Amino acid sequence: MGKVLIELKNLTKRYGDMTAVDHINLTIRENEFVTLLGPSGCGKTTTLRMIGGFEEPDEGEIYFEGKLLNNVPPYKRNINTVFQRYALFTHLNVFENVAFGLRIKKVPKHEIEQRVKRMLKMVDLEGFEKRYVDSLSGGQQQRVAIARALVNEPKVLLLDEPLGALDLKLRKEMQIELLDMQRRVGITFIYVTHDQEEALTMSDTVVVMNKGVIQQVGTPQDIYNEPINRFVADFIGESNIIEATMPEDFKVAFDGVVLDCVDKGFEPNEPVDIVIRPEDIRIVTNPDEGMIKGTVTSVVFKGVHYEMLIQSDYREYMVHRTMMFPVGSVVGMNIQPADIQVMKRGEAIE
């Protein structure tokens, strides 16, 4: 774990009656790839803009390397941003766009030349120096925006939905490239997205937000495998969320069955929510060999797997399997104890 670089303490932003960001606390370390993830309006972009200095917090503090950052204007912060839809300077060519920050800092001419060239090489845009940004494709503009920010050698790069305007294939390529770049330049990336897959692919740490409140902070694995509440489970990937109780440690009861699990520490018979991922439900053809019995009601081919809906006496389960079970067949379903994630009852942290 690297040194602490940025600390948010009770950070709050209100617009009129609406609280966009509600007393959040977060620690970001050197070299970390942190993703703020959530639906639109969850406060992720506002948080990023407060770190960048484009919004003033109503309450709370932002510390950068231990120093209070609240009253430092954006042009004096050692932080650079890749904006939504890039916000490139259309009256300048690629070279001048990238050189913009260095010219302001009065870096000597030959050094500007070298650094811009090196940066354009890194983002794979050699030979594009004289081109105007309007003549570039979305992916190329994206690279110019990244080069324009990184050439200033900031300690932190903020990225606000940087891949939002690209098509799916290009987006996947750029995800890998961005990750690769972050490893090479070795600086902290704070990345905002509403795309859960993007967040899981790229991040060291995912911060899931909803309605201005942080729901969960963790590694992609933590967030996916051990969601803390219904909201996180629902937002990250597909899931079967079931209301259950815990009669004792390591047991959950629902729909007339009691299954083993690996969670403990709840009150006896405490109501909980459990999450079972669709790929963690195994199907057996003999219904009597399964923990739960059900009838297949729908089958959709998804490429790597079949997505099946299986109706039990109590509810419908979504199941992902590579083997197909025809509609109408009665099957049994089995779930391993480790694949049941028990959460405190409740929609989300308000």
Added chain:
Amino acid sequence: MMKVAKKIYMGLLYLFLYAPIIVLIVFSFNESKSRGHWGGFTLKWYAELFRDRQIREALYYTLLVAVLSTVISTIVGTLAALGIHNMSKLGRTVVLNINNLPVLNPDIVTGVALMTLFISMGLELGLVTMLIAHVVFSIPYVILSVLPKLRQLNKHTAEAALDLGATPSYALRKVILPEIMPGIVSGALMAFTLSIDDFVISFFTAGTEATNLSILIYSMAKRGVKPTINALSTLMFITIVVLMLIINKKSDKGENLLL
């Protein structure tokens, strides 16, 4: 058949529209003083034009007012557009409607109103009042010309400049103004054209001391049309056409939606 009819119709329409100007231009080269018949080709009216001290003075006033009012209204209008662009939606709608009113207002009303205002303020009508009047009626056009460029701008452009270390004033000078420059230039051209073109408002606000070309032509025409007027009018017409061509060429590139 239909095609031919269409073409004839078009031809007649344009002939009707442009006949007066064509006649004017033709007669500016007429040797004979009479308007009725053609006495041979000459450039003497043009030569006379430039010998006439009164006309030279009027030309000087016209250009002086046009240049000054263009500079002032472009600066004021651009700053106003920047302000309007950053207003709340409601405020913007209100201000824009107020801005559009003078554009639609008949010139004669604007002219008389300005004259009344100047007199009630105790200002003597002359060059200064005419200049003020020209600035006043040009500003809305500059605003209308700059605003679309601001709207086209990515809303994070200014922030991107600050992010890269630019102070707010540096960001304005080196990023925002260059980005909206096409709009500013067409606004300026528009202001210049309107100023040269204007008669009604100038007539009411110039008083007797500062006579520009359009007022001079009007007063000359009252005393009987001399062929020099034809020559002068031809020159003014050509100037306006050239300016309009430049403005349209700029808007062809999709840079301006005005007109």
